[in-house]
Amino acid sequence: MQLKKKSPTPLRLGLMAASCALLGSPGAEAQSVPDGEQPLLIDTGLLYYKEDQGRVQTIEPVVRLKKDYGDEHVLGVTLTYDSLTGGSPNGAIPAKKVQTFATPSGTSLKPVSGVPQTYTTPSGQVVAALAKITLYSIQPGQLPLDPNFHDRRIAADVSWAQPIATNTNASIAGHLSNELDFDSAAVNGALSHDFNGKNTTVSAGLNAELDAVKPIGGAPVGGTDYTQLLKGGNKSKDVLGGLLGVTQVMSRHWVAQLNYSYDKSNGYLTDPYKIVSVVDGTGAETGYRFENRPGNRTRQSAYFGNKVYIAGNVLDVSYRRSKDDWGIQSNTIDGRLHIDLGNDIYLEPHARWYHQGAADFYHLYLNQADPLPTYLSADPRLADFKATTFGVKFGVGFSGNTELSLRVEQYQQKPTDTSSALAGLQGLDLNPGLKTIIVQLGWRYDY
Amino acid sequence: MAASFFAMASPCEVLLETRDLGLARAAGRAAADEAWRIEAKFSRYRRDSVVTAINGSGGTPVAVDAETGALLDFAKHCYQLSDGRFDVTSGVLRRCWRFDGSDRLPTATAIAAVMPFIGFDKITWNPPFVTVPTGMELDFGGIGKEYAVDRVLAAVTATSGGAVLVNFGGDLAANRPPADGPWRVGIERPGTDREAVLLLELERGALATSGDTHRFLLRDGVRYGHIMDVRTGWPVVDAPRSVTVAAGTCIEAGMLATFAMLNGAGAESFLDQQGTRYWCLRA
Amino acid sequence: MRLARLVGLACAAGVLMTMTGCGTLGVKPWQRDLLAKKEMALDANPLDAAIDDHIYFSKEAASGGRGFGGGGCGCN
Numbered sequence: 089m090q091l092k093k094k095s096p097t098p099l100r101l102g103l104m105a106a107s108c109a110l111l112g113s114p115g116a117e118a119q120s121v122p123d124g125e126q127p128l129l130i131d132t133g134l135l136y137y138k139e140d141q142g143r144v145q146t147i148e149p150v151v152r153l154k155k156d157y158g159d160e161h162v163l164g165v166t167l168t169y170d171s172l173t174g175g176s177p178n179g180a181i182p183a184k185k186v187q188t189f190a191t192p193s194g195t196s197l198k199p200v201s202g203v204p205q206t207y208t209t210p211s212g213q214v215v216a217a218l219a220k221i222t223l224y225s226i227q228p229g230q231l232p233l234d235p236n237f238h239d240r241r242i243a244a245d246v247s248w249a250q251p252i253a254t255n256t257n258a259s260i261a262g263h264l265s266n267e268l269d270f271d272s273a274a275v276n277g278a279l280s281h282d283f284n285g286k287n288t289t290v291s292a293g294l295n296a297e298l299d300a301v302k303p304i305g306g307a308p309v310g311g312t313d314y315t316q317l318l319k320g321g322n323k324s325k326d327v328l329g330g331l332l333g334v335t336q337v338m339s340r341h342w343v344a345q346l347n348y349s350y351d352k353s354n355g356y357l358t359d360p361y362k363i364v365s366v367v368d369g370t371g372a373e374t375g376y377r378f379e380n381r382p383g384n385r386t387r388q389s390a391y392f393g394n395k396v397y398i399a400g401n402v403l404d405v406s407y408r409r410s411k412d413d414w415g416i417q418s419n420t421i422d423g424r425l426h427i428d429l430g431n432d433i434y435l436e437p438h439a440r441w442y443h444q445g446a447a448d449f450y451h452l453y454l455n456q457a458d459p460l461p462t463y464l465s466a467d468p469r470l471a472d473f474k475a476t477t478f479g480v481k482f483g484v485g486f487s488g489n490t491e492l493s494l495r496v497e498q499y500q501q502k503p504t505d506t507s508s509a510l511a512g513l514q515g516l517d518l519n520p521g522l523k524t525i526i527v528q529l530g531w532r533y534d535y
Numbered sequence: 536m537a538a539s540f541f542a543m544a545s546p547c548e549v550l551l552e553t554r555d556l557g558l559a560r561a562a563g564r565a566a567a568d569e570a571w572r573i574e575a576k577f578s579r580y581r582r583d584s585v586v587t588a589i590n591g592s593g594g595t596p597v598a599v600d601a602e603t604g605a606l607l608d609f610a611k612h613c614y615q616l617s618d619g620r621f622d623v624t625s626g627v628l629r630r631c632w633r634f635d636g637s638d639r640l641p642t643a644t645a646i647a648a649v650m651p652f653i654g655f656d657k658i659t660w661n662p663p664f665v666t667v668p669t670g671m672e673l674d675f676g677g678i679g680k681e682y683a684v685d686r687v688l689a690a691v692t693a694t695s696g697g698a699v700l701v702n703f704g705g706d707l708a709a710n711r712p713p714a715d716g717p718w719r720v721g722i723e724r725p726g727t728d729r730e731a732v733l734l735l736e737l738e739r740g741a742l743a744t745s746g747d748t749h750r751f752l753l754r755d756g757v758r759y760g761h762i763m764d765v766r767t768g769w770p771v772v773d774a775p776r777s778v779t780v781a782a783g784t785c786i787e788a789g790m791l792a793t794f795a796m797l798n799g800a801g802a803e804s805f806l807d808q809q810g811t812r813y814w815c816l817r818a
Numbered sequence: 819m820r821l822a823r824l825v826g827l828a829c830a831a832g833v834l835m836t837m838t839g840c841g842t843l844g845v846k847p848w849q850r851d852l853l854a855k856k857e858m859a860l861d862a863n864p865l866d867a868a869i870d871d872h873i874y875f876s877k878e879a880a881s882g883g884r885g886f887g888g889g890g891c892g893c894n
Contacts, residue, residue, distance in 0.1 A: 097808060099616055099794075265891060285844060299892075337853060395860060442874075528866070
């Protein structure tokens with residue numbers, strides 16, 4: 089960080105005091121004519137994200153502005169626009185025959201021609217499809233994806249940081265975002281204190297978030313029979329969180345950070361568009377249930393991050409361990425090596441390894457014979473899986489204050505629970521995992 | 536109006552915002568008198584200076600006046616702040632190092648012979664008595680000029696009351712800007728083809744430059760500047776050719792520039808960390 | 819249980835680090851040359867970090883850790 093003005097280092101203070109003692113009076117702080125511009129940093133990125141198999145695709149431009157008013161008074165503004173298209177898994181597993189689903193998440197209000205206007209339940213009952221709903225059919229062996237998934241999100245973040253006492257900084261930030269079916273407002277505040285010659289920094293923060301969940305078609309009654317399409321109105325949820333951290337300069341080459349965070353969510357935490365397949369003893373599907381998650385969730389995580397200078401390059405390596413009361417435990421190891429190639433050019437390879445255990449109420453599918461659990465979900469994001477990311481970022485600097493960069497990464501998820509011994513599900517990959525490509529173009533301008 | 540004279544091996548000038556010739560002349564004389572006074576008192580080369588008296592005391596305590604005591608205190612603070620790298624007793628290294636542009640480097644034996652006579656911690660400083668052991672020397676050459684700039688500025692400001700800029704060959708300080716705009720100063724960097732003169736605008740405060748353009752040794756393609764690393768007895772490795780620093784007083788700017796040079800390859804990072812404005816030149 | 823112990827250990831280590839920090843760990847102002855490089859800042863690439871956090875928040879069950887990520891999104 090190259091801020092023009094910062095609070096004086098102990099050495100500077102010592103020197104000023106010694107000079108003052110020698111001359112008998114302090115000098116006025118040197119003031120050359122200001123350049124006429126206040127330091128401003130503009131950081132922009134254009135993200136292209138694409139999952140395989142016709143799944144989610146997104147284009148996301150982000151602009152971040154940071155203005156330094158001097159004396160460590162810093163204003164930050166971030167604007168994000170996110171446009172998503174493609175198919176999203178609805179939680180049901182593939183079957184050996186055609187499956188038909190109704191899409192409450194689509195914005196199309198007219199039935200698509202060629203798709204049946206009546207819906208036959210697996211038990212043979214014929215039900216008239218409601219005029220508002222679009223239907224879609226999935227071929228045998230295919231993972232059920234809702235192809236009408238479409239969303240756009242806009243978000244704005246503002247933050248302000250400034251010193252409030254010697255070696256003590258405070259910051260406050262606000263966030264607002266809007267999606268077609270979701271609104272979020274959040275505020276967070278943090279305090280940090282440096283001591284030990286600025287070698288140690290302790291910080292503490294609090295975060296509060298309030299979300300309005302407005303599912304298209306209404307929020308379904310959790311756990312009920314999908315075909316009955318029992319719907320309610322809009323829902324809400326809130327999150328309260330705290331973070332404690334300590335940053336320590338370990339040596340001339342190494343700085344480390346240790347954070348502990350805790351957060352509690354309350355309210356509607358279910359995904360209103362996801363269902364769970366119910367199968368009989370032979371593996372033939374007999375129906376579907378809307379998923380139902382608990383009304384609260386408590387999470388804790390410990391994070392250990394490091395920056396190490398090695399022979400002209402900088403290694404960023406971190407480990408995070410997380411646990412929550414839904415029974416999900418996870419471990420993450422993330423490493424990035426910033427390689428300076430000279431002439432303001434760099435290369436930054438990146439590797440990340442992630443493993444999570446399944447939620448207590450996660451089921452790949454339900455057996456009709458078993459009693460219906462209170463909480464249930466087949467969302468692949470709550471399953472047991474290993475994920476890896478491999479990528480590289482390439483950056484070039486110009487005129488000392490501009491930087492162009494290109495980042496290309498591949499992210500893969502490999503679930504552990506993907507098949508069933510039941511006859512009707514033999515040979516089917518029930519949870520194929522995920523493969524995505526991430527491409528990000530960046531432009532950064534300093535001052 | 537400008538008054539010029541020669542002191543401390545540099546062309547010196549005092550710039551005043553005034554039309555009063557009498558005032559300018561009086562200010563110029565006050566400035567020159569103060570500069571020559573300081574030079575006479577602390578020069579190593581003058582037989583009647585305080586420094587020569589201390590260096591020739593043969594290990595006996597010498598009583599010093601308040602001004603010398605203040606400089607000794609300052610030297611001690613800088614010695615501590617720099618973890619021993621800035622040391623006013625390091626002048627004895629000139630017995631084996633002669634920076635005449637040739638390729639004659641001293642032998643390890645010659646350097647080893649001189650090292651026992653370096654170390655501010657070996658001096659006893661109990662105000663008002665300073666004891667310098669035989670064979671050791673004090674040398675205020677690294678801080679004398681900047682100290683003189685600050686003292687001359689104070690003296691001229693007291694008598695003239697207007698905007699004043701004191702410039703001793705690139706080490707300069709100003710009390711406030713003239714009515715029609717900031718002082719325009721040029722810092723010369725001889726011996727370089729780019730940025731030969733650094734043009735700056737200064738409203739108030741000080742600038743000091745540390746560099747090794749003239750005094751160096753060159754051997755096997757390696758350039759040895761004259762800023763010494765007292766821990767090894769050799770010049771600092773990878774120091775910039777010149778560094779100019781801005782600060783509130785000239786003595787502070789000069790010490791930051793010296794500390795930066797002592798940091799060698801890390802000069803720019805060190806100055807970034809201190810948050811001062813600076814201009815660094817590397818070969 | 820295992821995480822509680824690890825978290826307890828992390829807190830103890832943090833407290834220990836801050837207490838023993840006085841004098842044993844750290845550098846003199848003199849020695850901050852490498853630490854001043856912009857890549858050595860713990861938040862050196864906030865834009866990339868925010869984009870990554872958003873991607874992993876919408877595809878995984880765990881999130882955050884480094885700091886507060888801002889608000890939520892309907893993607894999870």
